[in-house]
Amino acid sequence: MFPTNPTGAIWGLVGTAMPNFVFLWTLYKQFMPSEIRDYTEKYFYKMIGSVSNTVHIRFTEHTGKGLKRSQAYDAIRNFLSSKSMARAQRLTANESKNSKSVVLSLDDHEEVEDSFNGVKVKWSSNVKDERRYLTLSFQNRHREMVTKTYLDHVLKEGKEIGLRNKERKLFTNNSSQDYSSWKEGRWGNVPFDHPATFETSAMDPEKKEGIKKELIRFSKARDYYRKVGKPWKRGYLLFGPPGTGKSTMIAAMANFLDYDVYDLELTTVEDNSELKKLMLDITGKSIFVIEDIDCSLDLTGQRKKKKEEDEEDEEDEEEKELTGEGSKRESKVTLSGLLNAIDGLWSASNGAKIIVFTTNFVDKLDLALIHRGRMDNHIEMSYCRFEAFKVLAKNYLEIESHDLYGEIERLVEETDMSPADVAENLLQI
Ligand SMILES: Nc1ncnc2c1ncn2[C@@H]1O[C@H](COP(=O)(O)OP(=O)(O)OP(=O)(O)O)[C@@H](O)[C@H]1O
Numbered sequence: 015m016f017p018t019n020p021t022g023a024i025w026g027l028v029g030t031a032m033p034n035f036v037f038l039w040t041l042y043k044q045f046m047p048s049e050i051r052d053y054t055e056k057y058f059y060k061m062i063g064s065v066s067n068t069v070h071i072r073f074t075e076h077t078g079k080g081l082k083r084s085q086a087y088d089a090i091r092n093f094l095s096s097k098s099m100a101r102a103q104r105l106t107a108n109e110s111k112n113s114k115s116v117v118l119s120l121d122d123h124e125e126v127e128d129s130f131n132g133v134k135v136k137w138s139s140n141v142k143d144e145r146r147y148l149t150l151s152f153q154n155r156h157r158e159m160v161t162k163t164y165l166d167h168v169l170k171e172g173k174e175i176g177l178r179n180k181e182r183k184l185f186t187n188n189s190s191q192d193y194s195s196w197k198e199g200r201w202g203n204v205p206f207d208h209p210a211t212f213e214t215s216a217m218d219p220e221k222k223e224g225i226k227k228e229l230i231r232f233s234k235a236r237d238y239y240r241k242v243g244k245p246w247k248r249g250y251l252l253f254g255p256p257g258t259g260k261s262t263m264i265a266a267m268a269n270f271l272d273y274d275v276y277d278l279e280l281t282t283v284e285d286n287s288e289l290k291k292l293m294l295d296i297t298g299k300s301i302f303v304i305e306d307i308d309c310s311l312d313l314t315g316q317r318k319k320k321k322e323e324d325e326e327d328e329e330d331e332e333e334k335e336l337t338g339e340g341s342k343r344e345s346k347v348t349l350s351g352l353l354n355a356i357d358g359l360w361s362a363s364n365g366a367k368i369i370v371f372t373t374n375f376v377d378k379l380d381l382a383l384i385h386r387g388r389m390d391n392h393i394e395m396s397y398c399r400f401e402a403f404k405v406l407a408k409n410y411l412e413i414e415s416h417d418l419y420g421e422i423e424r425l426v427e428e429t430d431m432s433p434a435d436v437a438e439n440l441l442q443i
Pocket residue numbers: 214215216217254255256257258259260261262263373374395432433434435437
């Protein structure tokens with residue numbers, strides 16, 4: 015006799031079959047050797063594939079043996095972030111050390127749909143053996159469009175979102191004596207938030223435009239550098255009297271290019287090998303800075319005559335005895351160590367790198383340090399002239415002209431005043 019309600023009968027059967035199925039499945043998972051399991055699953059998926067016309071593409075979170083984080087996975091996760099926020103029910107918040115805010119992404123075993131050029135695709139997030147992956151599913155007839163156009167679009171957009179979210183950093187080297195490699199790293203960092211821009215920096219407008227154009231060309235010239243067989247780097251030497259905007263210019267460059275800044279305090283680096291290690295830790299898309307390079311170390315030493323050196327050494331010793339500095343450990347970095355480290359810097363990672371030295375006394379520097387090729391462009395930061403004054407007046411007073419401008423022009427062309435001094439006088443607080 016069948017029960018009067020057939021639906022009830024079906025549920026009854028499912029109800030009794032389900033525990034058996036779960037039991038058998040557990041046995042299968044536990045006792046079937048993994049080779050046979052892989053083999054069966056392979057044929058199972060093949061069978062499904064022959065009746066279904068859905069294509070699946072898997073993107074794993076880590077790639078290769080070294081378990082390097084996959085850039086494609088991160089780009090897709092960024093891309094899906096906004097879609098997931100609007101549509102998915104379960105999200106997971108990831109805190110990334112390079113991100114301004116948390117990145118929301120699909121939770122495990124969650125799905126979200128997307129459509130592109132009228133074609134519907136589905137993304138799902140999965141995890142197997144503690145390895146996370148995203149799967150893209152779509153109809154076979156859209157294979158060409160999805161693999162060629164849609165994926166390009168996803169990766170490009172995801173990368174851009176990543177860059178927009180990326181927080182830029184100002185790195186400074188921890189003193190060699192203070193850090194232990196397992197505890198802190200060689201470079202400590204804080205968010206980089208300097209407000210300087212090229213628009214607000216007061217200098218000759220033509221020079222300014224020239225630098226901006228050069229930076230844009232450089233930042234896009236990856237393939238060109240590769241073609242001519244040169245590392246993708248550019249060196250700038252900024253020189254000029256105090257307060258003429260050298261440090262401000264570095265911040266403006268970093269803001270303009272959206273690069274990180276690595277500010278090296280050379281005097282706290284113990285020796286040449288330590289310096290080399292520091293340089294190798296620098297990533298691409300960064301500006302590497304040594305400020306006041308003439309004061310950092312006795313990098314002019316090599317040009318001195320031996321006799322002079324001996325005399326100075328004696329004087330130094332006397333001075334140290336007087337000031338009690340004798341016991342302090344001093345940096346043993348030499349000029350040739352610095353040159354080697356700079357030349358090695360470019361080989362570490364293949365991203366764009368800019369190196370900037372600043373100095374008040376360009377004549378004091380050894381030619382080897384600043385010859386073109388190492389420091390490709392020498393930029394003189396000069397006293398405030400009229401064009402620069404106009405920029406400062408616009409920044410600080412919000413005026414474009416004034417009755418006194420004629421008189422001011424004459425005065426600033428005659429008098430050597432640094433932009434820092436002029437700015438201080440214009441500051442209205
Ligand atoms: N060219 C400039 N344009 C706009 N502001 C400037 C300029 N030069 C200097 N200033 C102002 O003066 C201050 C000091 O300038 P900055 O520190 O960049 O000078 P510097 O050349 O690095 O000096 P130093 O040689 O002493 O390191 C800045 O905070 C900035 O406000």
